[in-house]
Amino acid sequence: MKRSRDRAASELFAALYPRLAGWCRRLVDDDETAHEIASEAFTRLWARWTSVEEPRGFVYVTAANLVRDHWRKLERERKAVHRATAEAAVRPHTEQADPSVRLLVQSLPERLRVPILLHYYADMPIREVSELTGRREGTVKADLHAARELLRAQLRRSLDHTL
Amino acid sequence: MTTRFDDGPEFPPDDPLAVILRPPADHLGPPPGRYEAIRRAATRRRLLRAAVAGVGLSCAVAALIALPLHLTSPESPATPSVPLAPPATSGPTAPATPTPSPDRRTLAPTDPRPTAEPGTPTPSTGGRTGRRPPEDASTPTKRATRPQEPSATPARPPATEPTTRQTATLPTPQRATQR
Numbered sequence: 001m002k003r004s005r006d007r008a009a010s011e012l013f014a015a016l017y018p019r020l021a022g023w024c025r026r027l028v029d030d031d032e033t034a035h036e037i038a039s040e041a042f043t044r045l046w047a048r049w050t051s052v053e054e055p056r057g058f059v060y061v062t063a064a065n066l067v068r069d070h071w072r073k074l075e076r077e078r079k080a081v082h083r084a085t086a087e088a089a090v091r092p093h094t095e096q097a098d099p100s101v102r103l104l105v106q107s108l109p110e111r112l113r114v115p116i117l118l119h120y121y122a123d124m125p126i127r128e129v130s131e132l133t134g135r136r137e138g139t140v141k142a143d144l145h146a147a148r149e150l151l152r153a154q155l156r157r158s159l160d161h162t163l
Numbered sequence: 164m165t166t167r168f169d170d171g172p173e174f175p176p177d178d179p180l181a182v183i184l185r186p187p188a189d190h191l192g193p194p195p196g197r198y199e200a201i202r203r204a205a206t207r208r209r210l211l212r213a214a215v216a217g218v219g220l221s222c223a224v225a226a227l228i229a230l231p232l233h234l235t236s237p238e239s240p241a242t243p244s245v246p247l248a249p250p251a252t253s254g255p256t257a258p259a260t261p262t263p264s265p266d267r268r269t270l271a272p273t274d275p276r277p278t279a280e281p282g283t284p285t286p287s288t289g290g291r292t293g294r295r296p297p298e299d300a301s302t303p304t305k306r307a308t309r310p311q312e313p314s315a316t317p318a319r320p321p322a323t324e325p326t327t328r329q330t331a332t333l334p335t336p337q338r339a340t341q342r
Contacts, residue, residue, distance in 0.1 A: 022189030
């Protein structure tokens with residue numbers, strides 16, 4: 001019983017960890033943070049291994065929440081540093097890898113953020129997103145559509161701003 | 164609000180969202196030893212959660228046991244505290260209340276008063292009356308000196324006679340002497 005559980009955990013880790021860590025890497029600044037988030041997601045999964053029915057969805061939702069917390073922490077630190085020092089000294093810190101994706105996803109409301117993260121970044125089909133979030137498939141599709149419209153408007157606004 | 168579901172192609176060819184939302188899949192391999200570290204951390208966390216749950220359960224059981232006992236007890240302990248308070252405030256000036264205490268029996272031979280106390284519960288009041296008897300005894304003697312005069316004529320009805328004779332006899336000699 002325990003051996004089969006360990007084997008299943010090992011197989012899940014081998015199949016899922018590189019993809020999850022790569023997904024986290026696109027949303028955070030460095031490899032170490034991506035590994036930390038992916039490891040924490042797997043730790044939480046195995047700490048309640050017997051009560052989780054959908055390990056893949058659980059890991060991705062947990063990682064999305066951790067990424068969001070990481071962003072909030074960075075934002076607090078950035079504001080604190082901005083208050084403490086000159087703006088010119090802070091600006092290079094905010095311009096990091098893949099800021100557009102991060103800022104666009106961060107600008108979405110909570111209800112639309114998780115479907116976007118799971119569907120587009122974790123490559124989960126709509127049916128799995130529906131099961132994971134507890135919403136109907138039609139609701140998930142509508143949420144994805146609303147999220148895309150918001151992102152498109154945000155992207156257009158940022159492009160107009162740069163031009 | 165009309166919503167367009169995602170049954171068809173999600174992005175037009177020139178949609179910038181396709182670049183953002185359909186990135187190439189990246190893979191980041193785990194560092195060596197990461198799997199074992201995660202398993203150990205998960206085991207520790209599971210044990211910690213079980214310990215916390217056990218402590219919470221034991222506290223709940225203890226509360227369930229202690230609560231009925233606490234609800235039944237408060238009537239009895241309230242009573243002993245009440246009689247202890249008055250002697251502390253009144254102090255030694257009131258000897259009346261604690262007569263049955265053995266200490267006062269031990270102190271009794273030293274004081275001249277308690278010699279009259281041995282009579283069980285009454286000596287507390289008898290102490291006061293013990294002081295008063297000489298006064299009462301003195302006052303009756305003073306009164307007795309006056310009624311003794313009418314006592315010479317005892318056979319007559321006692322109720323009205325002393326008063327009338329006292330009022331009658333006393334003023335009259337003074338007035339008589341003053342005048």
